[in-house]
Every structure is written in C-alpha cells, then in structure tokens.
Amino acid sequence: MLPHRRPAVGQDGYQASLAVLLGVSLTCGQYVPPTFWSVWWVLETRQAWRYF
Numbered sequence: 039m040l041p042h043r044r045p046a047v048g049q050d051g052y053q054a055s056l057a058v059l060l061g062v063s064l065t066c067g068q069y070v071p072p073t074f075w076s077v078w079w080v081l082e083t084r085q086a087w088r089y090f
Contacts, residue, residue, distance in 0.1 A: 056082075059082075063075060
C-alpha cells in the first residue's frame with residue numbers, strides 16, 4: 039500500500055482534496071466540535087499559500 043502523501047499535482051490536486059474534505063466535513067460535521075474545524079481551517083489556509 040502506498041504511503042499517504044499530499045498530492046503534488048498543484049492546484050487541481052489541492053482542489054480535489056478540498057472537495058473530499060468538504061464532503062467529509064458536511065457528513066460528519068455535526069459530530070465534530072466546531073473548534074476543531076476552526077483550527078483545521080486555519081492550518082489548511084496557511085498550507086494553501088504554498089500553492090499560490
């Protein structure tokens with residue numbers, strides 16, 4: 039099994055992973071504390087700057 043790595047295909051890969059994470063958050067959002075998503079969003083936004 040391949041090790042899980044962040045896709046290095048640029049913007050398309052990042053958009054795809056965001057779409058998957060968005061679907062997961064919409065499905066499981068009510069079970070996860072909102073503070074978790076706030077911290078996750080800050081971390082993801084900081085990482086997103088590498089793609090621009």
